[in-house]
Amino acid sequence: MxxxxxxxxxxxxxxxxxxxxxxxxxxDWCPACLAAIWHPRRINKPPAVRHLSACYCLADYRGA
Ligand SMILES: [Zn+2]
Structure with missing residues (x-):
C-alpha cells in the first residue's frame, strides 16, 4: 500500500x-449488507443463446 x-x-x-x-x-461491503444482497443462484437463459451453458445471478439488484 x-x-x-x-x-x-x-x-x-x-x-x-x-x-x-x-x-x-x-x-468492501460490511457483512450485514453483503449477506442481505448475496444470493447466488442459477437463472434461466434465453434459448437463443447457445454459446452459454448456464447463467448465474450473484446478488439481488434492488435496495442497497
Ligand atoms: Zn453495510
Whole structure:
C-alpha cells in the first residue's frame, strides 16, 4: 500500500457503500449488507443463446 493510499485511508477511512460502516478495504461491503444482497443462484437463459451453458445471478439488484 503506497504512502498516498495510507494517508487517504487515514483521512477518508473505507466505508461500506450501502450503510457507511467502516470496512477493512476500499470497495468492501460490511457483512450485514453483503449477506442481505448475496444470493447466488442459477437463472434461466434465453434459448437463443447457445454459446452459454448456464447463467448465474450473484446478488439481488434492488435496495442497497
Ligand atoms: Zn453495510
Amino acid at each position: 503506497s504512502l498516498i493510499t495510507q494517508l487517504f485511508n487515514l483521512l477518508y477511512p473505507p466505508r461500506c457503500p450501502s450503510c457507511g460502516a467502516m470496512v477493512a478495504h476500499d470497495g
